[in-house]
Amino acid sequence: MIKACIFDVFGTLVDWRASIAKEAQAILSPLDISLDWGAFADAWRDQYEPAMEEVRSGRLPFSKLDVLHRRNLDVILGAYGLDQVDEATRCHLNLAWHRLDAWPDVASGLNLLRQKYVLAPCSNGNISLMVGLARRNGFVWDAVLGAEVAHAYKPMPVVYTSAAAAFDLTPEQTLMVAAHSSDLAAAAAAGLRTAFVARPDEQGPGLGEKVPGTPVDYSVKSILELAEILCA
Amino acid sequence: MIKACIFDVFGTLVDWRASIAKEAQAILSPLDISLDWGAFADAWRDQYEPAMEEVRSGRLPFSKLDVLHRRNLDVILGAYGLDQVDEATRCHLNLAWHRLDAWPDVASGLNLLRQKYVLAPCSNGNISLMVGLARRNGFVWDAVLGAEVAHAYKPMPVVYTSAAAAFDLTPEQTLMVAAHSSDLAAAAAAGLRTAFVARPDEQGPGLGEKVPGTPVDYSVKSILELAEILCA
Numbered sequence: 001m002i003k004a005c006i007f008d009v010f011g012t013l014v015d016w017r018a019s020i021a022k023e024a025q026a027i028l029s030p031l032d033i034s035l036d037w038g039a040f041a042d043a044w045r046d047q048y049e050p051a052m053e054e055v056r057s058g059r060l061p062f063s064k065l066d067v068l069h070r071r072n073l074d075v076i077l078g079a080y081g082l083d084q085v086d087e088a089t090r091c092h093l094n095l096a097w098h099r100l101d102a103w104p105d106v107a108s109g110l111n112l113l114r115q116k117y118v119l120a121p122c123s124n125g126n127i128s129l130m131v132g133l134a135r136r137n138g139f140v141w142d143a144v145l146g147a148e149v150a151h152a153y154k155p156m157p158v159v160y161t162s163a164a165a166a167f168d169l170t171p172e173q174t175l176m177v178a179a180h181s182s183d184l185a186a187a188a189a190a191g192l193r194t195a196f197v198a199r200p201d202e203q204g205p206g207l208g209e210k211v212p213g214t215p216v217d218y219s220v221k222s223i224l225e226l227a228e229i230l231c232a
Numbered sequence: 233m234i235k236a237c238i239f240d241v242f243g244t245l246v247d248w249r250a251s252i253a254k255e256a257q258a259i260l261s262p263l264d265i266s267l268d269w270g271a272f273a274d275a276w277r278d279q280y281e282p283a284m285e286e287v288r289s290g291r292l293p294f295s296k297l298d299v300l301h302r303r304n305l306d307v308i309l310g311a312y313g314l315d316q317v318d319e320a321t322r323c324h325l326n327l328a329w330h331r332l333d334a335w336p337d338v339a340s341g342l343n344l345l346r347q348k349y350v351l352a353p354c355s356n357g358n359i360s361l362m363v364g365l366a367r368r369n370g371f372v373w374d375a376v377l378g379a380e381v382a383h384a385y386k387p388m389p390v391v392y393t394s395a396a397a398a399f400d401l402t403p404e405q406t407l408m409v410a411a412h413s414s415d416l417a418a419a420a421a422a423g424l425r426t427a428f429v430a431r432p433d434e435q436g437p438g439l440g441e442k443v444p445g446t447p448v449d450y451s452v453k454s455i456l457e458l459a460e461i462l463c464a
Binding site for chain 2: 127131144145168
């Protein structure tokens with residue numbers, strides 16, 4: 001009955017926190033800046049939901065996530081007292097979100113799933129960001145769906161339903177895969193089937209969701225485990 | 233300077249006429265229908281531009297190409313006096329556009345190009361149609377761009393410029409590849425670079441464009457030849 005799998009990306013497929021911490025250190029420490037780099041990644045990520053809420057509420061017109069990430073970066077560099085960081089460095093650091101590393105099970109799991117299902121990211125990240133992550137980590141997608149195509153941010157229902165519709169599928173024929181219960185609850189409310197992937201270290205060691213906090217159709221520990229179940 | 237290649241699909245990458253003629257024959261001849269199948273394909277395709285013009289002019293809200301193809305199919309079945317063709321057959325025949333065969337040089341050319349450039353279709357076909365053609369013919373895309381993402385039909389300039397913008401590129405960094413001078417002239421007017429691919433048999437033997445009728449940056453006889461030039 002399921003024909004397509006669509007994926008949350010930040011946290012579910014890629015380890016944003018360790019990757020951003022590593023990139024921030026590599027880019028800022030040569031400028032004699034020394035920080036708790038994990039906390040810096042957290043601070044940047046903490047601006048993510050409020051920025052998208054500006055768009056969801058209609059206070060800000062739809063802007064792609066790179067634009068919101070840059071606005072958020074400027075906010076936190078100011079909060080850290082790092083106003084000396086120049087424009088070129090800010091641009092380069094902002095694109096660290098295009099260079100995140102995948103969890104080790106993802107590429108093999110997607111390859112297996114793709115033999116039976118059509119696959120797309122359904123992320124709040126923009127298309128070019130998804131292209132960067134796919135190229136870096138060996139993901140092969142049938143299409144890139146999500147916020148930039150829907151012109152709305154999750155958890156707005158249209159992001160999930162328009163992804164299904166782009167594949168000519170009903171929501172019930174489409175499986176949303178995520179490491180976050182809030183994303184899966186919204187997808188289920190929009191009629192999609194859901195799979196929870198545990199990423200227990202997403203927000204730092206031991207600081208990720210270990211079990212789903214909402215009813216789901218599947219609960220697994222990796223994309224490869226999900227693929228083995230769905231392709232059995 | 234060129235960072236991405238975007239592609240017209242019908243005629244440029246796939247042989248729509250022979251494929252539609254073959255599908256129509258396979259689906260309709262068991263119903264004791266006998267036609268000039270190439271002429272049937274031409275008649276269906278002849279409804280393509282006028283239907284899109286309804287959208288471009290604003291008389292019809294944006295509808296994906298599958299919807300326009302279906303409306304056009306009903307028109308030509310009526311014109312052929314084939315009102316007896318039932319709903320399920322019409323649905324199946326309409327999706328023949330998802331099952332077109334590629335010209336033989338395309339998959340190898342795209343594979344080579346993808347080593348150096350990001351690639352997407354920039355077609356008036358909808359996302360699911362592009363997914364069907366890619367799966368059937370072994371195309372690997374970085375994203376699916378074009379009409380359904382732009383919510384407009386070529387040759388509207390926004391279709392070309394939004395494809396470049398989705399990759400974070402300027403029009404000048406983006407190469408539009410097509411077998412049709414009108415498509416390339418519109419892309420060039422929107423600031424893109426252009427490559428003409430000769431498909432001399434697109435509309436039947438000897439009935440395709442052999443040379444570009446507009447100034448272009450590259451003129452080649454196959455996608456593989458283009459790849460060899462751009463990857464040299």
